[in-house]
Amino acid sequence: MASTAGPGHGAAADTPRPPGGGATVRVRLLAAVVALTATALSVAGATSLALQLRDADARIDDSLERAVTAVRALEVGQPDPAAPEDLEARVPWPSVDLLLQKAVQNRVPGEHEGVVALQDDVLRWRPAPETGAVRLDTDRELMTWLAEVVAEDAGASRPRTVRTDVTEYRLVAVPVRVPAQPESRGLVVVAFDRPALTAGVWRIFATYSAVGILVLAAVSAVAWFVVGRMLRPVRMLRDTVRRVTESDLSERIAVLGKDDLADLAGSVNAMLDRLERAFGSQRELLDDVGHELRTPLTIVRGHLELLDPSDAADVRATQALALDELDRMQRLVDDLVTLATADRPDFVRPAPVDVGRLTDDVLEKARGLGEQRFVVVSRADVTARVDAQRITQAWLQLLANAVRFSAAGSAVRLGSEVAGGRLLLWVRDEGPGVPPEEEERIFERFHRGQADRVQHGAGLGLPIVAAIAAAHGGRVFLEHPPPGAGPGVVFVLDLPAVGLVDGASDVSLELAEPHR
Template identity: 60%
Template sequence: MNASHARRQHAAWSTVRRSPYVTVRTRLLTAVVLLGALTVLIAGAAAYALQMQSTDERIDRSLRRAVEVLHIVADDGPTPETAADAEFGSVEQLLNEAVRRHGLTENQGVIALLDGVPRWLTSDLVMSSIEVLHLEDDDELIELLGTVSSDAPVELRTVETTTAQYRLVAVPVTITGDPRSGLFVVAVDRSAEIARLSSTYLTYATVALGSLLVITVVAWFVVGRLLSPVRLLRDTARRITESDLSERITVSGTDDLSDLAATVNAMLDRLENAFGSQRELLDDVGHELRTPLTIVRGHLELMNPRDVEDVLAVQALALDELDRMHRLVDDLMTLATADRPDFVRLAPTDIGRLTDDVLDKARGLGERHWQITARADVVLLVDSQRITQAWLQLIANAVSVSAPGTRIRIGSELRAGRVRLWVHDQGPGVPVEEEQRIFERFHRGRADRAGRRSEGAGLGLPIVAAIAAAHRGRVRLERWPAHAGPGAVFLLDLPAVHIVHTPRVERAELVEHR
């Protein structure tokens, strides 16, 4: 069953790998084109609907004006050229005057019917070069208008025939004393107006498609240029191997993606340094552990098991080497946990009392002339155990490079919002060429004046640096003035967090205790 499940899972992964590959460039380009097309479509549809509404309103206004003109003609009466009377005496006379005096616009026509028969037509008028509508040519429309009764209401209506769609107004005309009935009709070819509007928006659609094509081409190059750091990142990531982290991304520009490329380069720098440090650490640890193992193995091979003294000597040597290996492992564990949040546990600590306690513990490290040169009587938020560990490590280094009877000074002070803890010895000092390397792992300084080398694996100062960094501080070597004699000053420089000054009585007790 497990084999079957593995085969199915392998098949699923194979399917995923064979799935179509869509690049980010294609996705962004598709989104840009779709968004542009949607914008053009919405804008065009909204503009078309508004223009359609505006066209219908314009047609209706022109038809209402035609009705008003008819009323004006009826009120004003015939002109002196057409009749001598002040009023129209017949329907025929009124319709003739109304048609003659009506001004037509493009795609508009006028016709007057007398007893259902077309009598006055658009073609009877003298027109300009505009294209007017000849209603008399549409037999269906004439037949429909012939059915309009003399008492029909005057209203705007839409009439559709096989020829066109009309928007028209039909006004029945009657005059007292004249038994005949007339019909004054003004119509607009709405289908022609809509066709003209549609032609305009067909041009708009053509221009919009051309614009989308231009946008697509421009976006293809712009998106490609914007995503070039991502492609470089992909190609660089493919070229990076476990043994070669030297590849970097070429950064050009000041945008977010260029910043991403710079950030990835910085990450690769850190990874390369971390892997280099890891390899160096493994090499150094292998060397440091191989040495005591070789010593123990060599002595065991040469040991005479029948010689009790030889056995005891080899036993003592083996235990000593095992203790050294144990210290090395402890130091490595300390450095390995230095980046953990719980590496330091901050608590209010009396720095003055801590200075005295460290001096009391340092007296057992060697026969030296011990002295406290300054004491900071403040309470700070630090990890007293880690600070004690780092301070004693600096003191142990001072003891290892100084001669018995020489002076070793320690002290603490508060200055400019920082607390400074130091160790000053009268040893040979640190050569200038080693100042930059003394805080490296497994680095051990050159022999002192007595020809001795400091004991240990070279992890003491790196541990001190890790403790200082965990307190957001640093450890450094202070250059001792030449006129003051030989020696070196190692300084722990830490931020003074949550400073609480101790009462004067406690300071007096500290002085008396000292």
Template identity: 50%
Template sequence: MTMALATVAGTTRSILLRDVNHRISQLLTQETGEFANFVDQGVDPATGGPFTDPRRLLEVFLQRQYSDPDEELLGLSPAIGPRPHVIRQSRDIPARIALYRDGDALTRIHASPASSGTLHRPQGEIRWAKVPIEPSGASFVVAFHADHERAVADEAFRTLLAISGVALLLTTGIGWAVAGRILAPVRIVRTTAAQLTEQDLTRRIPVRGRDDIAALAETFNAMLDRLERAFAGQRQFVDDAGHELRTPITIVRGHLELMGDDPAEREETVRLVTDELDRMSRIVEDLLLLAKAERPDFVRPEPVQLGELTADVFVKARTLGERDWILDPVADREAVLDPQRVTQAMVQLAQNAVQHTVPGQRVRIGSRDLGSRLEVYVADSGSGVQEQDADVIFERFRRGTARRGSRAGGAGLGLSIVKAIAEGHRGGRVELRPTEGGGATFVLVLEET
């Protein structure tokens, strides 16, 4: 604002000074033009004929002129000595600035070959123009004292500066008050953010109005909701992971502490310890896989034949256990997906079906083309999933409250991995559906883009 007002004031002053210079130039041109016409066409009132004496010509012309307050009209004629003889109007010019009293300045003007110019004196600047009267050596001089006109422009400039200063102060005060009211919610956001800790994410910003600040507060509150859920999930994840890893560690330590010298007992203890270490290794690998699920390159889609992929999964799944494996109809089309991750998820679902069925029970694997989406599924004929467990079995370290078979076990990460793989594909998800005749069907739904 200061720069803008200063620029306006400076520009206004420049325009005013330019107008002053233009007006002075016009006045000098007008006066010299009138004298030149008078020289050519003037008549001596005493004789009724043309002027023959330059001094008489200058005296008659000056008597008929009405000068501006800051203007001097002078006649200069040659005289004996260094200074010319001055003919002037009978009007009062302040002695401190009068040009007719400054012999040195008149001598310079009279001797100058130029027809106009600017004279800088301690008393002030003078703009002048002259018309020589040939061949007498006399001349007519118009002198304009520009200081008063420039002072008017400078006074207008100072007035504009004063008005701009007052406007700047008023604008600053109003802007300060308005900005304070506008930024008050932002300060609340900053204060709330400063008070947030990992232990306390419950604070929220009150939302008032429907402006951009209210939208900012709503966005900030939504971010806090996501952070609170993320931290809660992280704490739960750490607690569950610690619990799952603590159990095999306790088993290993207990068996090692109680291990005797009997070779058979030592062999059995080593077998149990190795089994528990393998289980810990699987838990750690699953945790690392779930951590990678947050990365953008977790899945790498590429064009694959869905029917061939489904058949490959079926061949691999048949080695997981003695079940009645059936390959349902497959989708004979090309799909864009990550074949390795989808195979991993389907094998995990097949392993899950084996754990919750007994030898001889049916497990079906297939795929469907539904136009805008694709489905790949594993359906078993076990006892199914209890209704109260359907919402939790896809969470990490969560298992159904009612086991579907005596062989059920694991750390509860398998279905979480399946969910992460499905959601890693754009628009993908995993669904639990009942199987006709009893059992559970897990379906990977992949949207086509």
């Protein structure tokens, strides 16, 4: 399928196709289905044909072996007319010719079977025409070959195949002798017209081949239709991706059915949703960064243009203002760098940390954030694997937010505890709380609530907290105090309690209420 061009590389519809064109997926799948079906039909047909031909040959050879047995039994002698009927007395044959005559008479030719008898390479006996036997004597090439067999006395009496211009024979040539004429040699030949006997098998195979071709055509038509239906979401995906541009990511694929291709379409739609949000955030990022940097730059430029170098007081005031604005830009750049490195594997470096001591350290550092009363409500005296610096950074950010949005002298509570295999670090203030319509967006980059806009916040503090929590395999979320517990809001860092040593919690006597 075609791939979209990245931002700044033009529309996805301009993406070139692979050199040489190449067959479509539909054609390749159809070719594979047709090839597999044709192979299966061919193997099945060839196997069936081979088995039926082998069975036909086995039946022919069995009949020939029975003919040899009958001739050998007859060669022993003829029945004695003077002996009683219940005895099987035999007397020698007086001549080879009489033995050959009897052998031909006793053999009733079957379908496509012929019998001849030769004496000293001369044809002596054959069945009458009305028997329907194959006329072996009319095949000159066969008769010449039989004369050579008599001359060589090749009396193996085994079935063999002989091909002539007339047909292909499967036959036995049985040499016979009688004591009365030791110098005379006889030959009884029983032969089958093999192509005539196997013609039925070949007709069946021809019918099978014709049906196989029809089946192959039907399979091809059905496969073309089915593969087309199956690949419809892929074509829709291709067309949708081609229509997607860096300025329009609103295209979506219709999800049809519940198969793997439907899952693919849903996944691509989800990817487009993420891209749309990412590009939207990127544009907002550029707009917000431009705005945040443009304001201090404008302020510094304006004051520098109006600076009176001869007025020392004006120089000092302008210097202080410029340094203050530069510090604000530096904080913004530092926050952006922090968020940019949040996806790196070394963003956090977990190590065993005493959570109780970390709680006390954060409390001491928080006292310089404002004039609020900072109170540790619960302290988890455990050791867990976390990045102490990043956790301190996130925790202080939550405390800084609490200071910004609560009155001086009000209580800001913090605590740590272990519950359900999770390490919970939280902050609660007594401020006005977060409006319901903003609760879902406060962790988005550069999202600033109304209070943030008044206080000129950049909207990066809570996203940094969320990134630090995610890097630890956890999350940050907002809760409201239960009814009757007073105003404010609770921010909770919910982290997996990895490497936990002791799960006991030490609760402060000053405020023994849970954070929820």
